[in-house]
Structures are given as C-alpha cells and as structure tokens.
Amino acid sequence: MSASPSGKPSRVGDTPLVRRTLITLVLLVGAVLVLAPLIVIFAQAFSLGVGAFAATIAEPDTRHAIMLTVIVALIAVPVNTAFGLAAAWAVTKFDFPGKRLLIVIIEIPFSISPVVAGVAYLFVYGLQGVFGPALADANIQILFALPGIVLASMFVTAPFVARELIPLMQAQGRDLEEAATSLGASGWRTFWSVTLPNIRWALLYGVVLCNARVMGEFGAVSVVSGNIRGQTNTLPLHIELLYHDYQTAGAFAAASILTVLALVTIVAKVLLERQGAGRRSRVSVAAPVLLAEGQRP
Amino acid sequence: MKIRLDNVVKTFDTFRAVRGVSLEVASGELVALLGPSGSGKTTILRMIAGLEYADGGAIYFDAEDATAISVRDRGVGFVFQHYALFPHMTVAENIAFGMKVSKVKRSKTAIATRVSELLQLVQLEGLADRFPTQISGGQRQRVALARALAVDPKVLLLDEPFGALDAAVRRDLRLWLREIQEQLGITTLFVTHDQEEALDLADRVVILNDGVIVQEGSPQDVTRRPNSAFVTRFLGDTNRLFGRVAGGRAEIDGQAIAAPGLADGAAEIYVRPGDLDWSRSGEGMAATVTRVIDRPDSRRVLARLANGDAVELDVSPETDVARGDAGFLHIRRASVFAAPR
Numbered sequence: 161m162s163a164s165p166s167g168k169p170s171r172v173g174d175t176p177l178v179r180r181t182l183i184t185l186v187l188l189v190g191a192v193l194v195l196a197p198l199i200v201i202f203a204q205a206f207s208l209g210v211g212a213f214a215a216t217i218a219e220p221d222t223r224h225a226i227m228l229t230v231i232v233a234l235i236a237v238p239v240n241t242a243f244g245l246a247a248a249w250a251v252t253k254f255d256f257p258g259k260r261l262l263i264v265i266i267e268i269p270f271s272i273s274p275v276v277a278g279v280a281y282l283f284v285y286g287l288q289g290v291f292g293p294a295l296a297d298a299n300i301q302i303l304f305a306l307p308g309i310v311l312a313s314m315f316v317t318a319p320f321v322a323r324e325l326i327p328l329m330q331a332q333g334r335d336l337e338e339a340a341t342s343l344g345a346s347g348w349r350t351f352w353s354v355t356l357p358n359i360r361w362a363l364l365y366g367v368v369l370c371n372a373r374v375m376g377e378f379g380a381v382s383v384v385s386g387n388i389r390g391q392t393n394t395l396p397l398h399i400e401l402l403y404h405d406y407q408t409a410g411a412f413a414a415a416s417i418l419t420v421l422a423l424v425t426i427v428a429k430v431l432l433e434r435q436g437a438g439r440r441s442r443v444s445v446a447a448p449v450l451l452a453e454g455q456r457p
Numbered sequence: 458m459k460i461r462l463d464n465v466v467k468t469f470d471t472f473r474a475v476r477g478v479s480l481e482v483a484s485g486e487l488v489a490l491l492g493p494s495g496s497g498k499t500t501i502l503r504m505i506a507g508l509e510y511a512d513g514g515a516i517y518f519d520a521e522d523a524t525a526i527s528v529r530d531r532g533v534g535f536v537f538q539h540y541a542l543f544p545h546m547t548v549a550e551n552i553a554f555g556m557k558v559s560k561v562k563r564s565k566t567a568i569a570t571r572v573s574e575l576l577q578l579v580q581l582e583g584l585a586d587r588f589p590t591q592i593s594g595g596q597r598q599r600v601a602l603a604r605a606l607a608v609d610p611k612v613l614l615l616d617e618p619f620g621a622l623d624a625a626v627r628r629d630l631r632l633w634l635r636e637i638q639e640q641l642g643i644t645t646l647f648v649t650h651d652q653e654e655a656l657d658l659a660d661r662v663v664i665l666n667d668g669v670i671v672q673e674g675s676p677q678d679v680t681r682r683p684n685s686a687f688v689t690r691f692l693g694d695t696n697r698l699f700g701r702v703a704g705g706r707a708e709i710d711g712q713a714i715a716a717p718g719l720a721d722g723a724a725e726i727y728v729r730p731g732d733l734d735w736s737r738s739g740e741g742m743a744a745t746v747t748r749v750i751d752r753p754d755s756r757r758v759l760a761r762l763a764n765g766d767a768v769e770l771d772v773s774p775e776t777d778v779a780r781g782d783a784g785f786l787h788i789r790r791a792s793v794f795a796a797p798r
Contacts, residue, residue, distance in 0.1 A: 338535075
C-alpha cells in the first residue's frame with residue numbers, strides 16, 4: 161500500500177484536492193441557487209420599509225389570498241395524507257392484481273406538467289366538459305372556485321406521502337403487523353400502535369413536502385381558478401398578479417409570506433423530529449437509573 | 458394441546474408449496490420441521506399459526522377445527538425468524554403488548570408482574586427498559602420468546618429460531634429453549650433447515666421435501682434408519698458409492714452389505730465418513746489420500762477410489778495418514794437404496 165506524504169494512505173477519491181473542490185462547489189451552488197434568492201426576497205419585501213410591508217399584507221386581496229392558500233392546504237394535505245397511507249398500505253401489505261399499475265398511477269402526477277393537469281380538469285368539470293352540464297344543472301361550481309383549486313392541488317401532490325412511505329414499508333415487511341396480530345391485536349390497534357409509530361418520520365416528511373407543494377402550486381391552480389382577484393387567487397397566483405401590476409415590493413412581500421409559510425413547515429418538522437429522536441436517547445441515558453428504581457421491591 | 462393436520466394443501470400462484478401434509482403433534486411434544494429451503498416447512502408453520510390459510514385440508518387443535526379461525530383468536534405464540542420485535546417499544550413494552558391488546562382485561566399491576574416473571578424466565582432481568590436495538594441478537598430472541606409466551610399460548614411456534622445467531626450463542630439457546638419447553642410443557646413446533654439443530658432439540662423430527670413429508674420419527678429413527686437417499690444425504694455428510702444388489706445383499710469391491718427387501722439391480726450405497734475404516738493393508742476398497750483436514754475431534758481424510766470417485770472419511774486424531782498415502786477402506790455401516798432410473 162502506498163502512503164501519501166502526510167503518512168496516511170488516502171482512500172479512493174478522497175484526496176484533499178477532490179474533497180476541497182467538491183465542498184466548495186456544493187457550497188457555492190447552494191448559496192447562489194438557493195440562499196441568495198431567498199435573501200433577496202426578504203430584502204426587497206422590506207425595501208420600502210416595514211410600513212409598506214405591513215400595508216401590502218393588510219391589503220384585502222392579499223389577506224384573502226393567504227387565507228385561501230391556507231384553507232386549500234388544510235383540505236388537500238389531510239386528504240392526500242390519508243390517500244398516501246392507504247395506497248402505501250395497499251401496495252406493501254397486500255397482493256392483488258393491478259398492484260404495479262397502481263404504483264404507476266400514483267407516480268403519474270410527478271411526471272405530468274401541472275398545467276396539463278389543470279387543463280384536464282377543465283375538460284372534465286368545465287361547462288363544455290364531461291360532467292360540466294350536469295354540475296351546472298345541480299348548481300355545483302367546481303371550476304373557478306375552491307373545489308377546483310383543491311382538486312387540482314390534490315392531483316399535483318397525490319404522490320408525495322405514498323412515495324415516502326412505500327419504500328420504507330416495503331423494507332419493513334409484514335413481520336411487525338403479523339407479530340402484533342398473532343399476539344391478539346385488532347387491525348385498528350395494530351395500525352395505531354405498531355405500523356404508525358414505525359413510519360411516522362417518513363409520513364411527516366411526506367406531509368411536509370405535500371404541504372409545501374400545495375401552498376406553492378401555480379400551474380394547475382392557475383388554469384382552474386380563473387385568477388379572480390380576492391376570490392380565487394391563491395398566494396402564488398397573487399404574487400404573479402402583483403408582479404405584473406408593477407407592484408414589486410408588494411409581490412416580494414407576498415412572496416416572503418409564502419416563504420415564511422414554507423419555513424414554518426420545515427421548522428415544525430425539524431422540531432418534531434428532535435422530539436422523536438430525543439425519546440430514544442433519553443431512555444438509553446436514563447436506563448441505569450430506571451433500572452435501579454425497578455429493582456426496589 | 459394436540460395439533461392435527463389433515464391433508465393440508467397450499468399453493469402460491471402456481472407454486473405448490475405444500476401438497477397434502479398430514480401430521481399429528483402430541484400435547485407437550487417438541488417437534489422439528491426440517492427441510493431444505495422451499496420444502497414448505499415455514500408455510501406449514503404459518504398455516505398452523507393462521508398467518509396463512511390452507512387451500513385444502515384441515516387443521517385441528519385438539520378436537521376443534523381451527524382451519525378458519527383467524528390468527529388473532531387462534532391462541533398461538535409465534536416467534537419470527539428475525540424476531541419482529543417492535544423497535545419503538547422497550548423490552549418490557551414488547552413483552553406486555555399481547556396482554557395490553559388482549560380481550561381479557563388485565564390490570565396494570567398484573568401486567569407488570571407478569572412481565573417481570575417472564576423477564577426472569579428468559580433471564581433478562583435488568584434489560585426491561587432497553588430498546589431492541591440496544592440488546593444482542595440472542596437477547597432479542599429471548600425477548601421474542603417471552604413476548605410470545607406472555608399471552609399463555611396453547612401452542613408455541615418458532616420459525617428458524619436460531620438462524621440469525623452465531624454458533625456459540627445458538628448452542629446455548631438450544632439447550633435453554635429445551636429446558637423452558639420442558640418446564641412449561643407447551644406443545645412446540647419449530648422450523649429449521651439445520652439438521653443438527655433439529656436432532657439436538659426435538660422429540661420428533663419431521664423431514665420435508667418439495668411440500669411433502671418424506672420421513673418422520675425420533676432423532677434416533679431418522680438418523681439410524683433413513684428411508685430414502687434424500688433423508689440420508691440431508692441429515693449429514695455422506696459418500697455415495699455405486700454397487701449392485703443381488704439376493705438381498707449389496708456388493709461393492711468384494712464387500713457385502715445387507716439390503717433386505719431390495720430388488721436385484723443397480724444400487725446406491727451411502728456411507729457416512731465416520732462409518733469408513735482406514736487401513737494400510739488388508740481388504741476393502743483401494744484408495745489414495747488426496748488431502749487431510751484436521752478438526753478438533755477427528756481427522757477428515759479426502760481420498761480417491763480406484764474408479765476415480767472421491768470419498769471422505771473420519772479417522773481418530775492419532776491416525777498417522779498423509780497426502781499421497783495408499784490404503785484400503787472398509788465399510789462398517791451403510792444404507793442401500795435402489796438407484797433411481
């Protein structure tokens with residue numbers, strides 16, 4: 161074995177040059193592509209002062225857009241979480257014909273452009289669409305209203321939770337559930353006390369991704385919402401509108417709100433993860449103490 | 458609890474995993490299901506547990522037809538090959554799980570008392586608050602057993618119970634499991650592909666191949682009187698020699714071996730390495746030593762017969778033999794089967 165001048169043999173691809181170049185490159189790209197634009201958003205949002213920022217946020221249309229975005233997320237995320245859980249469960253715990261097809265169907269929204277999804281909904285629920293006339297007769301408005309926005313958002317984010325769960329649940333297999341059932345647990349009990357605790361971090365991650373995407377979805381929602389200011393404009397659509405109206409500071413202020421919403425979800429995820437990870441390490445540290453207590457009669 | 462399987466059949470897609478298995482396990486008996494992978498032994502165990510439903514036939518627990526009873530209500534303790542301990546629960550929580558979810562309500566103190574009893578039984582007092590990742594493989598195995606025993610199962614089923622452990626731990630746990638089983642008197646079935654494990658542990662060994670039982674009996678029965686070439690080969694190292702049967706005797710290189718009831722014709726003669734004697738001169742099959750392997754309790758001699766066949770034999774550690782030596786092999790004991798056509 162040949163040793164480098166420093167005395168330690170270097171592992172494959174681990175020479176100082178390679179290491180330093182890689183780290184610099186990644187840091188640089190991360191800063192330029194991700195961090196810098198975020199900083200710009202907040203700088204621009206407050207460029208006309210805190211007062212202007214507050215005024216933009218207080219503006220009724222902006223407030224409405226924020227509310228609408230949150231409402232859509234509150235509906236779409238739980239529904240897609242339930243769907244993702246059900247789909248992952250079905251795919252990993254049961255054998256049935258069409259299983260592979262189901263996996264492909266779940267993946268479709270990942271590969272289809274959201275605009276296409278929006279247009280498709282237009283053809284299904286629009287006045288000239290398949291269900292359009294029937295819906296109009298029943299006085300149910302799907303398009304250019306909340307239901308359409310929720311549906312389009314759900315289409316786009318359908319794979320997020322399932323995609324996080326399927327590989328994990330596949331790796332875990334059916335042993336744990338079988339063990340719980342053989343010990344006498346009901347299906348419901350098994351799910352709550354055995355399955356869910358073992359997939360919770362993947363589930364949480366899926367929910368966070370799903371939420372971020374629902375709040376940020378532009379293309380599909382833009383087609384089905386009709387961009388009615390103060391009525392069907394979600395935050396991303398409102399940002400674009402403000403920008404085209406040359407209200408740059410307003411656009412950046414709204415964008416900063418959307419960014420904050422996303423950051424809140426990520427921070428929430430990190431906090432929850434810490435708490436979860438804490439349980440195990442706490443127990444292992446505290447084990448000797450508990451043990452001593454347990455030995456007392 | 459007596460278990461009876463009546464012509465049980467199981468097919469996965471097109472693969473016939475179990476084809477008509479009938480078996481009786483007496484109350485309190487410890488039985489090994491032994492077979493190579495794909496022989497259907499695990500499927501049989503899972504059907505007895507209710508984790509898999511039989512496509513045909515019936516499974517009885519005592520007089521009760523258990524075929525359609527769900528795993529939840531069947532009252533079996535199942536120990537999984539990879540233990541399947543709940544990773545998010547402590548050892549104590551794992552053991553208590555069955556009692557907590559049971560339809561029979563137990564008080565918290567009753568559960569805690571039972572958990573500490575079981576921990577004592579499996580000699581893991583003091584590990585109650587560890588998580589499964591914080592204990593060794595052998596300890597996990599014992600937790601899995603305690604968890605299965607906690608709900609007072611009528612039957613204990615173990616799937617390759619020692620498969621994932623290293624040799625030393627495996628031997629200890631084997632003896633220990635035998636002790637616990639005798640102490641509790643619980644009807645126990647376990648699956649293994651390791652013949653040594655089956656012979657060490659079981660009252661009765663059931664040998665499976667291709668989804669059918671090929672032989673069953675006490676360890677003594679199956680080792681001394683294997684009923685087929687498959688069983689002979691599966692139970693341990695063996696040499697296959699070719700000879701002829703005439704008048705109930707097999708002939709090979711001038712040595713005669715009793716082969717009662719066998720029709721005249723070509724025969725396979727199976728000889729275990731320990732059943733061959735080595736001598737420098739005398740009678741028997743001429744052979745040349747190609748290699749000697751030293752083991753703690755014997756020397757394994759690899760030799761080649763005059764017809765080119767390789768044979769292996771075990772000699773005592775004191776035997777003076779080396780590569781290139783020529784000598785003679787005498788068959789002390791052998792099993793003879795008609796050669797397959």
